[in-house]
Amino acid sequence: MTDGAAPDIRITSREDALYLLAEAAAIEHNLMCCYLYAAFSLKRSVEDGLNPDQVEILRRWHGIITGVAIEEMTHLGLVSNLTCALGGRPNFDRPNFPVPPGYHPDDVVVRLTPFNMETLDHFIFLERPEGSPVVDGPSFSARSTYRRVAAARRVMPSSQDFLTVGQLYRGIRSGLDQLAQKIGEEELFCGSVDHQASPAVVSLPGFCAVTNLKSAHAAIDTIVDQGEGAPQHRDDSHFARFQGIKAEYGALLLKDAGFVPARPVAENPVMRAPPSDAANRVFIDEPVAAVALDLANALYGQMLRLLVQAFGRSAPSQLDQRLLVDCAIDTMQCMAPVAEALTRIPASTTRPGIAAGMTFAMLRNLAPSLEGQAEWLVMSERTSELARAASEVSELVPGIDGIGARLSDVAGQLAKRAREIQRTDVMTEIPTQTFGKSESNATAAKDAARQNGVETASATGITIEFEAKRCIHSRFCVLWQPQVYKANVQGPWIDPAADTVEAVVAVAHNCPSGAIRYQRHDGGPSEKPPAVNLVYLRENGPLAVRAEIVLNGKPVGYRATLCRCGASKSKPYCDGSHNAAGFLASGEPATAVTPALQSRDGPLEILPQRDGPLRVKGNLEICSGTGRTVKRTTGEALCRCGHSHNKPFCDGSHAKVGFVAD
16 A cells, blocks of 8 residues: 555544544554553663663653653543544454554554564654655565455445555544534534543643534644644654654664664564464463563553543543543553563563563453442452452562552552442542541651651740751741741751740741641640642742642641652652752643532642652642642642643653653
8 A cells, every 4th residue: 555645534424433533543552552562672771781871861762652652542532532522432442463454554564563673663654744755664564455445335334544644533534524514513523521531530731622623623633743743843743753763773873783772572472372373473471471461461451441431431520530540540550560571581481582572462342331339349359359460470570569559559449439339329429538637647647757857856835846858948947937947057956945836836837848847735736737728839849739648648747849840859859959950830820720629628649650740639729829720620640750841730741751750
């Protein structure tokens, strides 16, 4: 199909559009897996035989490729919303690898291969704009010449040829325009927006709900712009990013012709012995690799189950959707280290010199479960099974410790939802998680603090606690109460006896970082959680949090300043590094139209994601530096790498830039 032009995409009915959206979803899903497989294969450390400069470069490449894969998930979500808008159910199915000829046009070859120059050329070819002179590598070139043409005057939808993925989407865009003229825009977009995932659930650049032609165009344009970067060139498109890696790769080879960036992972690995075509596949039969592969694929399958349940729900609830999406992300983050560990294990007892790789094996049935208590019980049960399996496999496979515990936490969240439904016997909004009474939380925080380098100073009626690692040197204490907080002195510098208890308490309450806390011994009231949970966006600075904060499952008080520049050495807390780093981030982003919260207080759970954002769960108002409400939410992913184009919200940039943080 390379020679000549492909015919125009033909859409004459809603069924045609839904059929082609299903193929588009499968393409996005397949590409995501191919990109992740290549990223997992990259060497990452000096133990792989790299020098420090190469380690830095390959970690950056890993971030770029992973970032592209995340955007393929964005595209899959947009296709799902388009499908819901037309009255269909989203499609997460795809064929197992290697994808057989005929499923896509013969130039769209998708198979699992390690990262090398030919694989990179293939990625560039797949993401190329229409009319580009880019050619595919010889081993990826089509080995057949079949055509997929939709015959005229047929009512059964049919696969169709297209030269590029961009051409497929432009054909869908044109087809929707024609259908809107034919049957009316309101009739065409008959699906309720409530069944889609909203930007409040999926916080990624360009993600939107679809309600009409304008929003459908926006969704499709985002996919094409992020992929091939057409019609205008974009330096951050997938096509441009892959070309950038190729230029750098070529320069490295000129310096060292023997440079090999990836481990020798299998091409076309399979989980079970292939009945035929065995020469073109690698059966993963080495015992340790086999059990690790089994776990990785099971985690992938559970991630898909969770995503399937999140889209197209008959009883829409943003909180249910967000819980499902969050659990899917957590499960995928557990899958990634297992997939990378596989690339360090021999693949087969009969194929020496080849390392294993994840196969992304598909379940036979991805139909959504019936909604209600049973869906949560089943998902919790399955996640608990995977947690136990992960704990067992971690004894055999290095580098995946802790995954069992993370999965147990996910299972607990799903089981909690099931219990809530059992209590109410109806689908309800998820109530804010409780962690005990405020006083007990505060006491627990103080007990934990004493074991973690906290200075104390006591006087009649009060004890002051100072936690240096949380201090951002706002100097409120030394400016407002210099007799208590003595700057530039040798030895003890805190003297709570130098002022009244009430005055000491008032200054402590204004310490934005929570570095200063106190215990009263005079019978007066202790600090209470705020009536409204708030995050203030400091101009070119950190996130200032006021809430009953539960950080990584541990209560840490009611005030904290959290890093959002990515440079702090005390992550997740700010240490002032944004100043030296020249960090730029508005404290006055645009206001989002969000409904009032049913409740505005309660525990605020903050979960810093490894190499990723701050996941926040609980009632929260995000405010500008001047106090204007930017967004009301019950769950959000907040950028902490400093590179999001949608600050303060995460847009996946942490993966592109190779952000590293526990």
